[in-house]
Amino acid sequence: MKQTYNITGMSCNTCKVDIESALQSTKHVQSAVVDLDTTKVILDVSKPVLKNQLQYTLLNTYSVNPIKPNKQQVVNPILMLFLVVFSLLSVTSFGQSELSGVIYEASTDNNPQPLFGANMIWLGTSVGTSTDINGQFKIPYNSNYKKLIVSYVGFKTDTIDVISNKTIKHYLNPTTDLDEVVVQSRKKATSRSYLKATNTMLVSSDELLKAACCNLSESFETNPSIDVNFSDAVTGTRQIKMLGLSSPYILIATENIPSVRGASQAFGLSFIPGTWVESIQITKGAGSVVNGYESIAGQINAELVKPTTDNSFFLNLYGASSTRLELNTHFNTSLSDKWSTGLYIHGNTHQEKHDVNNDGFLDMPLYSQVNLMNRWQYTDTEKGFVSFINLKYLNDDKQGGQLDFNPDTDKLTTNAWGSEINTQRYELSAKLGYVNPEIPWQSIGVQLAFSQHDQNSYFGLNQYDIEHTSVYTNVMYNSIIDDSRHKIKTGVNFTYDAYDEFAIGQNFERVERSFGAFGEYSFDNLEKFTLTAGLRFDSHNLLGEFITPRLHMRYSPWSKSAFKASIGRGKRSANIFAENQNLFASSRVFSILNSNGSIYGLDPEIAWNYGASYLQGFNLFGRAADVTFDFYRTDFKNQIVVDLENAQQVNFYNLEGDSYANSFQVELNYNVFNHFDFRTAYKFYDVKTEYQTGKLAKPLTPKHRFFANASYETNIKNNSNWKFDVTYNWLSQQRFASTTSNALPYVLDDYSPTIGTINAQVTKVFSPKFEVYLGGENITNVRQSNPIVSAENPFGSSFDTNFVYGPIFGSMYYAGLRYKLK
Amino acid sequence: MKKIIVLLLMVTSAMTFAQDKNKRETLDVDGVCGMCKARIEKACFKTKGVKSAIWSVETHELKLIYDERKTDLKTIQQSVLNAGHDSEGLKASDEAYASVHDCCKYRDEAIKYDHKKE
Numbered sequence: 001m002k003q004t005y006n007i008t009g010m011s012c013n014t015c016k017v018d019i020e021s022a023l024q025s026t027k028h029v030q031s032a033v034v035d036l037d038t039t040k041v042i043l044d045v046s047k048p049v050l051k052n053q054l055q056y057t058l059l060n061t062y063s064v065n066p067i068k069p070n071k072q073q074v075v076n077p078i079l080m081l082f083l084v085v086f087s088l089l090s091v092t093s094f095g096q097s098e099l100s101g102v103i104y105e106a107s108t109d110n111n112p113q114p115l116f117g118a119n120m121i122w123l124g125t126s127v128g129t130s131t132d133i134n135g136q137f138k139i140p141y142n143s144n145y146k147k148l149i150v151s152y153v154g155f156k157t158d159t160i161d162v163i164s165n166k167t168i169k170h171y172l173n174p175t176t177d178l179d180e181v182v183v184q185s186r187k188k189a190t191s192r193s194y195l196k197a198t199n200t201m202l203v204s205s206d207e208l209l210k211a212a213c214c215n216l217s218e219s220f221e222t223n224p225s226i227d228v229n230f231s232d233a234v235t236g237t238r239q240i241k242m243l244g245l246s247s248p249y250i251l252i253a254t255e256n257i258p259s260v261r262g263a264s265q266a267f268g269l270s271f272i273p274g275t276w277v278e279s280i281q282i283t284k285g286a287g288s289v290v291n292g293y294e295s296i297a298g299q300i301n302a303e304l305v306k307p308t309t310d311n312s313f314f315l316n317l318y319g320a321s322s323t324r325l326e327l328n329t330h331f332n333t334s335l336s337d338k339w340s341t342g343l344y345i346h347g348n349t350h351q352e353k354h355d356v357n358n359d360g361f362l363d364m365p366l367y368s369q370v371n372l373m374n375r376w377q378y379t380d381t382e383k384g385f386v387s388f389i390n391l392k393y394l395n396d397d398k399q400g401g402q403l404d405f406n407p408d409t410d411k412l413t414t415n416a417w418g419s420e421i422n423t424q425r426y427e428l429s430a431k432l433g434y435v436n437p438e439i440p441w442q443s444i445g446v447q448l449a450f451s452q453h454d455q456n457s458y459f460g461l462n463q464y465d466i467e468h469t470s471v472y473t474n475v476m477y478n479s480i481i482d483d484s485r486h487k488i489k490t491g492v493n494f495t496y497d498a499y500d501e502f503a504i505g506q507n508f509e510r511v512e513r514s515f516g517a518f519g520e521y522s523f524d525n526l527e528k529f530t531l532t533a534g535l536r537f538d539s540h541n542l543l544g545e546f547i548t549p550r551l552h553m554r555y556s557p558w559s560k561s562a563f564k565a566s567i568g569r570g571k572r573s574a575n576i577f578a579e580n581q582n583l584f585a586s587s588r589v590f591s592i593l594n595s596n597g598s599i600y601g602l603d604p605e606i607a608w609n610y611g612a613s614y615l616q617g618f619n620l621f622g623r624a625a626d627v628t629f630d631f632y633r634t635d636f637k638n639q640i641v642v643d644l645e646n647a648q649q650v651n652f653y654n655l656e657g658d659s660y661a662n663s664f665q666v667e668l669n670y671n672v673f674n675h676f677d678f679r680t681a682y683k684f685y686d687v688k689t690e691y692q693t694g695k696l697a698k699p700l701t702p703k704h705r706f707f708a709n710a711s712y713e714t715n716i717k718n719n720s721n722w723k724f725d726v727t728y729n730w731l732s733q734q735r736f737a738s739t740t741s742n743a744l745p746y747v748l749d750d751y752s753p754t755i756g757t758i759n760a761q762v763t764k765v766f767s768p769k770f771e772v773y774l775g776g777e778n779i780t781n782v783r784q785s786n787p788i789v790s791a792e793n794p795f796g797s798s799f800d801t802n803f804v805y806g807p808i809f810g811s812m813y814y815a816g817l818r819y820k821l822k
Numbered sequence: 823m824k825k826i827i828v829l830l831l832m833v834t835s836a837m838t839f840a841q842d843k844n845k846r847e848t849l850d851v852d853g854v855c856g857m858c859k860a861r862i863e864k865a866c867f868k869t870k871g872v873k874s875a876i877w878s879v880e881t882h883e884l885k886l887i888y889d890e891r892k893t894d895l896k897t898i899q900q901s902v903l904n905a906g907h908d909s910e911g912l913k914a915s916d917e918a919y920a921s922v923h924d925c926c927k928y929r930d931e932a933i934k935y936d937h938k939k940e
Contacts, residue, residue: 123935156880439844439887441874483867484874526867527860 003043003130004117007034047522056635083558097426099141103131103150111261115152115172118716121149122279124160141165158735163715189677189711190223190669192615192628194562197522197532197552198287199613199630203280208724210711210761214348216277216302217269218583221759222708222727224667224681225282226300229700233787233801233808234459236364237267241257243297243632244661244685244701248579249607250526251287251295252436254302255388256447257429262497263453263468265579267423271394273346273371276327278303285632286550286568286610288474289518289534290489293548296570296607297634297661306388307332307342307377311820313811322364322809323352323674326816338380353403356810357783359791361801363809365419384435384443392427400585401460402794417794420584421457441448441484445491447474448772459584460794464503466578481521488521503577504590510684512573513665514540530554543571547605548793560617560626571606574640576652583642585799587790593653603654606637624671634661636689644737645693646683647746647789648797657690661698675715680708697735700805702754704732716765723763730756734805739789739798746790746798752805757782768822774815781811844873848883849899852908853904856878865905869893884909898933910938 008017013632023043023274031044060732089291104112119589121128122145131137139148141162148168150156153170162168189207193200203223211221220226227241240247250267254258260268280302287299314330319673325348332342349368362789371394378387382562399407405418429449431601434510436442449472456465476491494515518536522527532552539545576592583590595601613630636659641650667681682704687698711725733751740747762776784806790798851862859877862884866875871892877884886898902909906918908929913919919929927933 121935438846480873483872484876485867812825 003045005041005043007039007041008537026365038505040397049558070500075811075821087705097141097165098138098715099145099148099162099165099168100136100138101170102135103137103152104135104169104170104171104230105155106173106743112171115155118152118155119174120148120150123149123539128197129404130490130784136670143786160552166655166800172719175207175455176634188244190679192626194556194560194615194617195524195530195554197554197564197798199532199552199564201282203282205278208274208280208707209763211759214278215270215274218275219277219280220592221283221729224665224683224709225284226680230784230804231364231586232582232804232808233361233363234365235267235398235582236400237270237582239266240269241701242282242300243609243634243663244687244698245297245634246579248574249296249634251291251299252302254289255304255429255431256291256301257431257472257474258294259427259449261294262470262499263455263466263578264425265575266581267396267421271371271396271423272302273328273344273427275314276304276344276346276373277331278309280801284613285552285566285607288532288546289520289536289550290474290491291514292493292495293536293538293546294570294572294648296572296605297632304375305342305344307340307375308334308379310342311822313819313821315819318814320814321813322350322354322812324350324814325346332696338378340377340379342373342377342413344375345476354809355403357785357787357808359786359788360402361417361788362400363438365398367396367398369394369396375509382437384433384437385435386431387668388429388431390427390429390603392425392426392429395419395421397425402490402559412461412463412610414461414795417460417799419457421455421460423453423455425451427451439785441478441487442753443478445474445476445478445493445534446530448758449470449473457561457581459581462584463506464577464581465501466503467500469496469498485524485526487522487524490520491519492517499575501577508577510542510543510599512540514538514543524746529558536618542573543819546571560612561603564611564613564615567609569606569737571603571604574602574643576600576602576640580642580650582802583644586650586802587795588644588648588650588800591651593651597654600652602640602652603638603691605639606639607634607639609634620670623667623671623673626668628667632662636660637688641691643693644699644802645691647737647739647742650778651692651696653692655690658695659689660687675713676710677712678710679710680706682706691804699737700734700803701733702734706730719765719767721765724761724767725763726757726758726760729753731805736803742789748789748803752803755782755784757807768820770817771820772815772817774813776811776813778807778809778811781805783810823926828874842890844887847886849886849895849902850882850910851877851884852882853877853903853916854880854926854934857923858907858926861905861926862902862907865901865907866898868897868901872898879915 019034019041020032020615023029028045029043029370036039042694061818073132092749103115103118106114115131116133116135118131119128120137120139127140129137129139146162148160148162149157150160150172152172157522158170160168174608190203191200196318205221208219217228217240220228220240220375225242228253229239229241231238248265251258253274264271280300283299285298287295291299308332309331312332316328318326327347328340329345332340334340344442347370349741350364351366354363355361371391374391376389378385394647399418401418407415407418407420410416410418411614432446434444451470453468460466472495474491474493476489478489480487497512499510518534518539520532520534522532533552536548539550548571553564555563592601611630611631611632613628615626617624623766636655639653639659641653641654643653664684665681670678672678685701685703687701689697689698708728713723714721732754735751736748757778758780759777760779763771763773765771784804787804787808789800790804792797793799828901828924853859855861856879857878862877863875866872866886871889872886874887875884876893877897888898899909899912903914906914906922925933
């Protein structure tokens with residue numbers, strides 16, 4: 001077998017003799033002939049010899065390099081094709097015990113260059129070869145050889161799965177692209193970081209596809225760290241919880257701009273279509289100070305699809321047995337080498353009335369949503385600039401209530417009980433990032449966001465309107481102290497929120513302005529220890545001047561382990577009506593019991609969060625597995641208590657006494673066999689608050705939860721395969737708020753029954769362009785038979801729609817397709 | 823006199839020009855895995871003046887940014903060698919090589935292939 005390398009550093013015949021004798025003494029080299037004029041050495045070898053091995057032999061005096069094909073000399077493509085076809089034919093007609101193929105340099109134009117001198121070897125053997133001038137190779141093959149390692153200096157080493165001795169055509173990526181190339185092969189759909197100081201989970205778009213439907217709130221169903229509640233009886237909205245605390249205590253951001261907050265708190269997650277989301281980072285515990293002081297239980301950041309990386313065309317159609325229909329279309333195009341733009345259209349509608357439990361109320365609301373986003377991306381890698389400009393528009397209409405309710409005649413009357421929620425929202429945001437191309441650790445980021453949110457709604461006789469105008473600005477500078485183990489982030493931000501509400505027959509107006517400065521230091525000793533410490537100072541017109549400290553640490557004493565600890569403080573103003581607007585769908589009388597505070601007469605909420613977790617990766621029967629234990633405690637210094645313990649009232653008041661949320665979770669991820677992943681988790685919550693009537697567990701918060709998810713993918717054959725996914729959720733009994741003040745037929749038990757649900761989905765990938773999915777939610781058809789208290793008398797004093805502990809509709813099946821063009 | 827001043831100015835400006843605060847260099851360093859990466863990068867930071875050191879497991883390329891006024895490439899390369907990693911034909915001493923973890927014995931072909939499975 002012959003190998004040819006370029007040798008540099010030779011000057012005369014002495015060098016030639018030196019090299020030849022040195023190389024001939026190398027193992028497996030039978031002869032070496034140096035040609036001084038072409039600076040090449042031709043080796044006759046018994047087994048392939050790696051470049052590094054030769055380089056050792058030659059020490060530092062000469063350098064050995066594989067020969068790259070000279071682009072001017074490359075045979076024209078037609079001839080190339082001819083050669084490939086010819087070699088293909090020759091393989092099929094001759095030996096079956098040989099595998100042949102061509103290795104190319106991956107390139108963006110349609111003119112791939114063959115690589116001369118690329119090395120390949122069967123994994124675990126010493127059987128190898130290298131490619132000739134046309135990039136072609138032939139290598140002995142038998143069915144025990146499964147993985148072929150292809151390497152070439154300056155290119156990323158690839159491992160090719162070989163199933164048969166079919167001719168291989170493979171493209172190697174240059175390593176210079178390595179920073180941008182995301183490794184696609186066998187990427188875990190959800191991964192926890194062993195290295196980050198924060199307890200952060202990255203949810204990739206693969207994971208998001210496991211639950212085909214439909215918006216951000218539903219995309220957490222296969223994730224054990226986020227609990228998705230059952231949708232409530234009137235609005236059909238699903239609330240999420242983390243560490244036993246509801247979404248207002250979680251900072252939810254899109255591309256690091258806080259987005260689900262204020263007026264959009266209740267429905268905001270359903271305003272982000274699932275297909276727009278590229279990935280999600282979930283951080284448990286206090287999180288970073290960079291995005292503000294509001295986060296208490298954790299942070300969720302959704303990264304949206306980007307015009308330069310998203311498919312140029314994407315279509316997703318979804319239809320469910322409930323007659324819910326959804327459409328998602330993306331168009332992306334690049335306008336110049338720097339500018340790209342994308343238009344993203346989402347529409348959903350559900351117009352059929354269902355009443356499976358015969359209580360006279362719709363099981364799910366009628367709704368329609370139009371959601372548009374236009375993104376502009378500017379990238380100048382040479383100068384180090386990246387910028388995004390986003391425009392969003394949303395219109396969402398919901399109608400719920402009794403079957404015979406007609407909004408035109410019955411709105412705000414006692415003819416029939418009904419509800420309508422109409423929301424319009426505009427958003428404009430811009431981001432500019434600059435990374436100094438000379439000094440990669442220096443970067444500056446500027447974020448600006450403006451949103452206008454307008455909701456008009458009524459629930460029976462309760463009218464609720466909210467208008468929220470919000471401005472968010474953030475300027476951040478990143479650098480290092482001394483060396484790149486010590487990183488700092490520092491910056492300032494300004495937020496402005498103007499609220500104009502009409503609730504419980506009164507107008508509430510409020511303007512919040514805050515100006516803050518933050519600094520975050522992170523230390524990484526490159527091995528066992530990382531630390532992130534942040535501090536921010538804010539001056540807020542209603543919350544006053546205050547300091548927010550946050551600290552995260554990681555320690556990895558042995559391999560594949562991570563002990564993490566965090567502590568942090570959060571502060572926020574509670575939007576009592578917006579966050580609890582589901583309570584308007586009841587006969588409860590609203591009262592605010594304090595009057596001295598600055599927000600609805602109430603004080604700001606303040607809480608400390610402490611957490612510790614332990615992640616350990618290991619091998620079980622030779623397959624990768626990991627287990628995580630985590631414990632978090634949130635301690636409220638002040639909380640706006642939402643007291644439902646009298647069935648005719650809802651009282652809001654400042655916390656007096658204890659309020660805390662303890663959560664413990666153990667999670668196991670196991671790759672049982674190739675392409676089969678199993679994930680299971682047990683969660684324990686102890687969430688208690690001192691109410692006026694005593695210290696009680698938070699209503700509708702199960703103490704125990706069990707979660708299991710299994711996913712399997714078949715091998716990809718001819719670009720097509722099957723994917724299967726099943727999720728099981730089990731909840732222990734949940735406490736009902738006291739109903740003892742109701743008339744006897746409307747007095748509920750103290751606790752709900754336990755409940756278990758199964759979701760499943762099958763996806764058939766026909767090609768990288770086209771796939772079809774079919775799934776079922778709640779396929780065992782579990783139902784809560786009487787979700788509405790006093791449904792037959794909705795204007796009586798016991799009417800309440802907020803005792804939902806399980807699914808209302810029963811099982812639902814859906815099907816859909818995805819079509820994408822790169 | 824004038825000439826001397828001009829000369830002095832030229833020399834100092836040339837010196838400041840030559841003394842780059844953020845000098846970029848690359849070195850080929852041998853190693854096989856993430857443990858090697860941590861060891862190599864840590865070794866670089868032992869030298870005062872090294873601001874960034876990123877070693878790639880795939881390409882064996884060590885990308886350095888350092889303050890030329892405080893250190894030079896030879897010093898950094900020496901600390902890499904002292905940590906037990908060969909660089910650009912310079913071999914680490916046997917003691918230094920012996921100190922690297924058993925799974926990082928990058929001179930051994932068998933270990934190299936073991937790591938390629940990862």
